[in-house]
Amino acid sequence: MDYVIETKDLTKRFGNFTAVDNISFAVGRGEIFGFLGANGAGKTTAMRMLCGLSRPTSGQGFVAGYDIFRQQEKIKRNIGYMSQKFSLYEDLQVWENMRLFGGIYGVKDSVIFSKIDETLEKLGLSSERNTLVKALPLGWKQKLAFSVAIFHEPQIVFLDEPTGGVDPVTRRQFWELIYEAASRGITIFVTTHYMDEAEYCHRVSIMVDGRIEALDTPHNLRQQFQATTMDEVFHRLARKAQRQGE
Amino acid sequence: MKQLYAFVQKEFLHIFRDVRTILLIIGIPVAQILIIGFAVSTEVKNIKTAIYDPSNDVSTRQIIDKLAVSEYFNIVEYLSNPDQIEDRFQRGDIQFAMVFGDRFHENLYHNGNASVQLLADATDPNQGTVAANYAAAIISDYAQTMMSDLNIPFQIMTQVQMLYNPSMRSSYDFVPGLMGLIFILICAMMTSIAIVREKETGTMEVLLASPVKPIYIVLAKMAPYFLISWFILIVILLMSVFLLHVPITGNLLWLNVFSLIYIVLSLALGLLISTIVNTQVAAMLASGMGLMMPFMILSGMMFPIESMPTFLKIVSCIIPARWYISGVRKVMIEGAGVEHILPELLILTAMASFIILVSLKNFKKRLE
Structure with missing residues (x-):
């Protein structure tokens, strides 16, 4: 199989504290990979290492075919990132945000402009092209932020709790966008606290105290833990945690 | 780029x-x-002025008259004692004081050398300077007139002192x-x-x-x-x-x-x-x-x-x-x-x- 993320014994220590403890996993191209764990389990640290924002202490890791130790710059070119906090510029217009991020990722001007129209049409936001982002409702902003994160057609997009504070209907629409992107071959690496969203993922990993305690399809995980929902699976694993959440 | x-x-x-x-x-x-x-551009006018004139002679009176008619100075008080000066400044009654030396006229004519002290409140440095300059100009103007009249070299020692803000910032x-x-x-x-x-x-x-x-x-x-x-x-x-x-x-x-x-x-x-x-x-x-x-x-x-x-x-x-x-x-x-x-x-x-x-x-x- 064609893997776009591969890690082996990836570890990050801050002093005596091991935030991420020897994690090994692989994510295939076009896969929607759910990265679950309670607060403080080490999800964000692991994700930051994969994005080239933080240097691992030991282990190996390849993202989009590049080494996370030495080729962070190349990795950054080939991924998209949507942070936990809403991450567009509120005082810029919708299209200005898109142009900015297009420019940052080196998309050609001619491509940028046709892509802006195309994306806005898809989102049904064509009429909001010149609206300041702060005037948009939260759900639209999140969808827009996702579209901006994949504007440069990255191989992988990292989503850090993308649907926090969004109503169920909008979350549903958001996941439709995710499926659409995955169908185009973009790998989705997503962290979430909503267990119904975990069900939408192709495969799910659950981190407890810096280690990956379970990794499989939602269906297999439910069977393995004899649970009817992912929520139950998660609780069973999370109960073992020694660490307190942040 | x-x-x-x-x-x-x-x-x-x-x-x-x-x-x-x-x-x-x-x-x-x-x-x-x-x-x-x-x-800065506010023009300085009607500076409240006190005079201490122990000589009270023809020269000092002429200088005081010149001062009084100018629009810059407004003489508010004739002091009888130099110790009052400090007090008047501090009460804010005056912004400027002119203190003549003893026997001003006599000294001027006989020694060709008389002294006058100008005291300015320099908490407003600009106004202080302007007042002192005006007063000094009036005095030297008087000296000039005397000189041309009598054709003798006179010198009036004008001593300027800036109070409260000596560095004149x-x-x-x-x-x-x-x-x-x-x-x-x-x-x-x-x-x-x-x-x-x-x-x-x-x-x-x-x-x-x-x-x-x-x-x-x-x-x-x-x-x-x-x-x-x-x-x-x-x-x-x-x-x-x-x-x-x-x-x-x-x-x-x-x-x-x-x-x-x-x-x-x-x-x-x-x-x-x-x-x-x-x-x-x-x-x-x-x-x-x-x-x-x-x-x-x-x-x-x-x-x-x-x-x-x-x-x-x-x-x-x-x-x-x-x-x-x-x-x-x-x-x-x-x-x-x-x-x-x-x-x-x-x-x-x-x-x-x-x-x-x-x-x-x-x-x-x-x-x-």
Whole structure:
């Protein structure tokens, strides 16, 4: 199989504290990979290492075919990132945000402009092209932020709790966008606290105290833990945690 | 390069979208100059004056008459005792006092040498000087008339004493001080807030996860404030020349170069603050209390460095504004050549390089 993320014994220590403890996993191209764990389990640290924002202490890791130790710059070119906090510029217009991020990722001007129209049409936001982002409702902003994160057609997009504070209907629409992107071959690496969203993922990993305690399809995980929902699976694993959440 | 361009464009949009802030940063220096300008250009009239005249002879009366008819002086009291002078000044009854020596007329005619003391309240230094100058002119005018009448060389010893503000810090001095402060305000405060804002909103993380070079993020943040500061520099200079009539006697090019170094230094300070704090409020406090206050108090802008205790004198040496203000004063007001501000120039350049290095290193470290 064609893997776009591969890690082996990836570890990050801050002093005596091991935030991420020897994690090994692989994510295939076009896969929607759910990265679950309670607060403080080490999800964000692991994700930051994969994005080239933080240097691992030991282990190996390849993202989009590049080494996370030495080729962070190349990795950054080939991924998209949507942070936990809403991450567009509120005082810029919708299209200005898109142009900015297009420019940052080196998309050609001619491509940028046709892509802006195309994306806005898809989102049904064509009429909001010149609206300041702060005037948009939260759900639209999140969808827009996702579209901006994949504007440069990255191989992988990292989503850090993308649907926090969004109503169920909008979350549903958001996941439709995710499926659409995955169908185009973009790998989705997503962290979430909503267990119904975990069900939408192709495969799910659950981190407890810096280690990956379970990794499989939602269906297999439910069977393995004899649970009817992912929520139950998660609780069973999370109960073992020694660490307190942040 | 294209990345940098996209970024600089974005930063300008941020600033121009925020009309209130831009009005504030351009408005503050303009307003301050205007206020000072008014204070300076107000003509001095009706100065409340007291006379102490122990001689009470023909010469002193003639001088007093001349003084009384001029529109500048308003004689409010004839004192009987020189000890009253201090008291009248302190009660605010008078702003100016003319004290004649004993046997003025006699001394003038027989020795060709008489003395008069002019005392001015220099808490308003401008008014103090003007009053003293007017009075001295009236006295020398009287002496001239006498001389031409009698054809004998006379000399009236006019002794001027500025009370309460002996170093005569005039409003001219305020312009360099204002410049030293305003650039810290715009560059350090605004840059640190602008960078920290991105940390707060979470956009910084997205930028760092993108292939854009961190140095571009920093440069793009600084570019607009650099240009705005330069613009303000020009506005301040124009206003001080045409409104305050502070002549720029020195080399304009060097004044600009010198100021730009200081502006870069202030920008680097802003970057440094942004690497230390995480919220906009903290950035505001750090630049307000941490920079503005010591800069204002220790730079020689408010209190003359010469009269500080040794410890504070030493501390003032690490305040960049001290060197900047002193340099600007030399170039702008005293018309000194670049060779005279070489120490200031070198110290500021060294400080700027040091701060840039530290803050860039800190900025990179924080990314980890």
